[in-house]
Amino acid sequence: MTTDTGIDTGIDTGIDTGFNKVIERPEIRSIGAYDFPSRSAQELYGDDQLVHVWYDGNPWFVAAACFRAPKAMSFGDFWAALLVPYHEEDPDWLASWTPADFEWGLDDAPWTPDEGASLASLGVGHKSVIRMVKK
Amino acid sequence: MTLTPDKPKAKARKLSMKERYSALTRDLDWDPSYVPADEMFPYTTFEGIKIHDWSKWEDPFRLTVDAYTKYQAEKDRRLYAVLDGFAQSQGHLSLTDASYLNAMKLFLQGVSPLEYQAHRNFAYLSRHLNGPGPRFASLCQSLDEIRHAQTEIHTLSNYNKYYSGFHSYLHMHDRVWYLSVPKSFFDDALSAGPFEFLIAIGFSFEYLLTNLLFVPFMSGASFNGDLPTMTFGFSAQSDESRHMTLGLEAIKFLLEQDPDNVPIVQHWIDKWFWRGYRVTALVAQMLDYMLPRKVMSWKEAFELYFEQQMLGGLFQDLAYYGIKPPRDVGKAIQEKEHLSHQAYWILYQFSHAAAFTTSVPSDETLDWLEEQYPDTFPTYRALWDKEKKNVANGGRHFVRGLPQLCQVCQIPMGFTEADSPFTICQRSVVFEGERYNFCSDGCQNIFEHEPVKFRQAWLPVHQIYQGNCGGADLGDVMQWYGMQPGDGGEYLGSPDHQNWLRWHAQADHSELGED
Amino acid sequence: MSVDAASRPVGVDIQESEQNRAVIEAIEATNADATVNHMPGMVRVTAPGRLVVSREAVEERLGREWETHEFQLAIISYFGHIKEWDDDEIVIAWDH
Ligand SMILES: [Fe+2]
Ligand SMILES: [Fe+2]
Ligand SMILES: [Zn+2]
Numbered sequence: 246m247t248t249d250t251g252i253d254t255g256i257d258t259g260i261d262t263g264f265n266k267v268i269e270r271p272e273i274r275s276i277g278a279y280d281f282p283s284r285s286a287q288e289l290y291g292d293d294q295l296v297h298v299w300y301d302g303n304p305w306f307v308a309a310a311c312f313r314a315p316k317a318m319s320f321g322d323f324w325a326a327l328l329v330p331y332h333e334e335d336p337d338w339l340a341s342w343t344p345a346d347f348e349w350g351l352d353d354a355p356w357t358p359d360e361g362a363s364l365a366s367l368g369v370g371h372k373s374v375i376r377m378v379k380k
Numbered sequence: 381m382t383l384t385p386d387k388p389k390a391k392a393r394k395l396s397m398k399e400r401y402s403a404l405t406r407d408l409d410w411d412p413s414y415v416p417a418d419e420m421f422p423y424t425t426f427e428g429i430k431i432h433d434w435s436k437w438e439d440p441f442r443l444t445v446d447a448y449t450k451y452q453a454e455k456d457r458r459l460y461a462v463l464d465g466f467a468q469s470q471g472h473l474s475l476t477d478a479s480y481l482n483a484m485k486l487f488l489q490g491v492s493p494l495e496y497q498a499h500r501n502f503a504y505l506s507r508h509l510n511g512p513g514p515r516f517a518s519l520c521q522s523l524d525e526i527r528h529a530q531t532e533i534h535t536l537s538n539y540n541k542y543y544s545g546f547h548s549y550l551h552m553h554d555r556v557w558y559l560s561v562p563k564s565f566f567d568d569a570l571s572a573g574p575f576e577f578l579i580a581i582g583f584s585f586e587y588l589l590t591n592l593l594f595v596p597f598m599s600g601a602s603f604n605g606d607l608p609t610m611t612f613g614f615s616a617q618s619d620e621s622r623h624m625t626l627g628l629e630a631i632k633f634l635l636e637q638d639p640d641n642v643p644i645v646q647h648w649i650d651k652w653f654w655r656g657y658r659v660t661a662l663v664a665q666m667l668d669y670m671l672p673r674k675v676m677s678w679k680e681a682f683e684l685y686f687e688q689q690m691l692g693g694l695f696q697d698l699a700y701y702g703i704k705p706p707r708d709v710g711k712a713i714q715e716k717e718h719l720s721h722q723a724y725w726i727l728y729q730f731s732h733a734a735a736f737t738t739s740v741p742s743d744e745t746l747d748w749l750e751e752q753y754p755d756t757f758p759t760y761r762a763l764w765d766k767e768k769k770n771v772a773n774g775g776r777h778f779v780r781g782l783p784q785l786c787q788v789c790q791i792p793m794g795f796t797e798a799d800s801p802f803t804i805c806q807r808s809v810v811f812e813g814e815r816y817n818f819c820s821d822g823c824q825n826i827f828e829h830e831p832v833k834f835r836q837a838w839l840p841v842h843q844i845y846q847g848n849c850g851g852a853d854l855g856d857v858m859q860w861y862g863m864q865p866g867d868g869g870e871y872l873g874s875p876d877h878q879n880w881l882r883w884h885a886q887a888d889h890s891e892l893g894e895d
Numbered sequence: 896m897s898v899d900a901a902s903r904p905v906g907v908d909i910q911e912s913e914q915n916r917a918v919i920e921a922i923e924a925t926n927a928d929a930t931v932n933h934m935p936g937m938v939r940v941t942a943p944g945r946l947v948v949s950r951e952a953v954e955e956r957l958g959r960e961w962e963t964h965e966f967q968l969a970i971i972s973y974f975g976h977i978k979e980w981d982d983d984e985i986v987i988a989w990d991h
Contacts, residue, residue, distance in 0.1 A: 283835040307794040309784040313845040440977040602936035617971040689974040700991035
């Protein structure tokens with residue numbers, strides 16, 4: 246796209262948006278040693294971790310949810326104790342819905358959660374994004 | 381004996397502005413002899429910016445202390461005359477509606493504390509820049525900014541007598557989730573070096589985005605019966621023209637001093653355009669949703685103040701130095717049809733945890749929005765139709781939990797993809813074993829350049845989950861935020877709304893007599 | 896396509912008030928191509944390439960002495976670059 250004044254405003258910003266991209270530490274310009282830890286590191290949550298749930302395709306929830314959940318929590322418990330109480334506030338949510346009513350993704354890849362398995366064993370990491378789409 | 385009066389001396393020829401200015405700046409400057417210059421000015425090299433000749437810095441205002449104080453005093457005199465009149469005449473009753481003040485609550489909580497921070501950092505620059513010209517301009521700006529903080533607080537304190545949400549703005553600024561957006565923006569600039577600060581605040585905030593940030597508040601005030609805010613706003617803005625000039629001089633000076641400065645400055649423009657633009661999401665929703673009487677839509681404001689004036693004017697000028705428009709400007713242009721709707725939808729569903737209120741827009745507003753945004757608003761309107769039904773059934777859409785936040789802008793991640801504008805944009809990268817989430821390519825790019833800085837971000841949601849915000853349930857957090865009952869939530873039926881109806885019913889009775 | 900500095904618009908926003916009317920009229924008289932727009936609480940004056948505020952023109956309409964510093968009481972914002980601000984005039988224009 247080009248504006249009247251000839252400025253190119255193309256949206257391709259040339260960034261690698263691979264969801265699991267690992268970045269290196271760039272050069273730091275500072276007045277002294279500069280190396281401070283994350284304020285959101287997993288260790289700050291003990292045996293728990295932060296887990297995001299993105300109900301893709303449902304704009305009722307303006308953003309994905311962020312939960313604190315034990316790494317050892319089963320996906321079934323996560324569904325019943327955290328995910329449903331949050332999302333049932335949507336008037337269109339049906340109490341009869343189960344995980345089987347959705348397609349699932351984890352960190353941008355297709356995912357098949359087993360209700361009996363723990364979040365950690367299912368590959369859910371600290372600040373992972375679980376994506377659900379109504380079938 | 382009579383005293384013979386002295387014969388009046390011939391009036392000394394007044395120095396011209398140029399002469400007075402150079403006497404004040406250049407002539408009062410000296411080269412250090414006891415210490416080397418880099419010990420006297422230790423902070424102007426580490427960012428990699430190369431300056432060869434500080435005397436090349438121009439300040440077209442050529443202000444001197446006498447002229448500065450004379451006109452600033454006059455500005456304050458005019459403002460306080462308006463404030464007194466407003467308070468004496470119960471002026472708050474002639475606002476369009478009590479809900480208008482939500483815009484001013486956001487301003488006092490989110491913006492006024494930034495004025496104070498700007499005051500601090502410009503005081504630092506007025507000590508630490510090597511050149512006497514920019515030091516004096518920074519000193520004036522430092523004084524301006526504390527005047528802004530003071531006059532804004534003073535003006536809005538009048539509303540604190542009658543309305544909720546104004547009482548603990550400073551306490552809230554440091555703690556509350558949506559205020560972490562402007563706070564972290566400014567903290568990022570304060571913790572940068574002096575040159576980055578000049579580009580971040582002096583150039584990007586004060587020149588590139590100032591008209592989008594401030595003029596909408598002031599025009600909104602003017603249209604909604606808020607004479608005091610309009611007056612302090614325009615009084616503050618009259619200083620802004622000097623601040624804009626300082627920002628523009630700063631960037632031209634850096635670009636002219638050394639070609640190696642160009643890529644550094646370009647990255648700062650890219651970064652600070654996006655940082656500042658994300659903060660304007662709060663202004664966008666204010667213009668389109670919070671003002672009972674509309675001034676202009678966000679889209680119109682963006683086209684006028686940004687696309688025409690900045691892309692069409694300024695960036696053509698900067699192209700001469702090899703500077704390109706900010707890298708994510710295309711995304712901002714694409715978002716002009718969406719930004720305000722997404723931002724208000726965020727605030728609406730989390731306003732139970734805010735110190736302002738929200739409500740379903742009136743049918744009149746919904747129709748106006750559809751006229752302004754014929755291509756996109758029908759989709760957003762469907763959400764309001766759903767919420768209207770929800771309200772009719774006794775509900776009110778408040779989210780029962782906490783949202784995912786962007787690591788950089790700290791806004792709940794409600795922004796969408798450019799090529800699929802109703803799909804949430806999800807980005808993430810892994811740095812030294814930890815995943816970080818972003819709302820946009822712009823925020824991701826900023827993080828990738830400074831991951832060690834941004835991993836320290838104090839993200840309100842993460843801090844609540846660590847137990848650092850008063851406790852585990854919403855009530856504990858609200859108490860820690862300094863919220864009082866009635867500060868947030870739904871506007872209809874709120875204390876502000878009820879008081880407003882009562883005051884106006886009383887006024888009506890007195891006019892109508894017995895009827 | 897790029898538009899040169901001589902024709903790209905520059906402009907200034909001025910508070911709408913009794914005191915500022917003479918200033919606005921003076922700018923209109925000094926700049927033949929100027930366009931004046933009224934917006935809530937303010938007046939926006941734009942012109943292609945260059946906008947001049949002349950002390951003489953303001954003093955004529957004001958009927959008293961006026962120093963260019965006083966323009967700081969009137970201005971809200973501008974776009975362009977302040978090329979000159981001396982005892983006699985203020986010039987807003989793009990450089991390149
Ligand atoms: Fe300010
Ligand atoms: Fe400022
Ligand atoms: Zn962001």
